[in-house]
Amino acid sequence: MCLAVPVRIEKLTGPATGVISLSGISRAVDLSLIEDPQPGDFVLLHAGFAIEKVDEAEALRTLELFREALEQEGGQEPP
Secondary structure, eight states: OOOOEEEEEEEEEETTEEEETTTTEEEEOOOOOOOSSOOOEEEEEETEEEEEEEEEHHHHHHHHHHHHHHHHHHOOOOO
């Protein structure tokens, strides 16, 4: 099963690359599939590629659902 996770673009590092952060972890990602990516945008990330821009409210709602699922399964909640 594949899963795309909503993340926020923290900064651009090149014409098609940037840095995102999630739960305190920063990672370089490929932004070549995103039209006009900007710091602060939320995108769906899959296998190191941003595949779609998403609305901030939708992104935060999805992240909250992930947190709830982890709690129900007894997993550790992300910071």
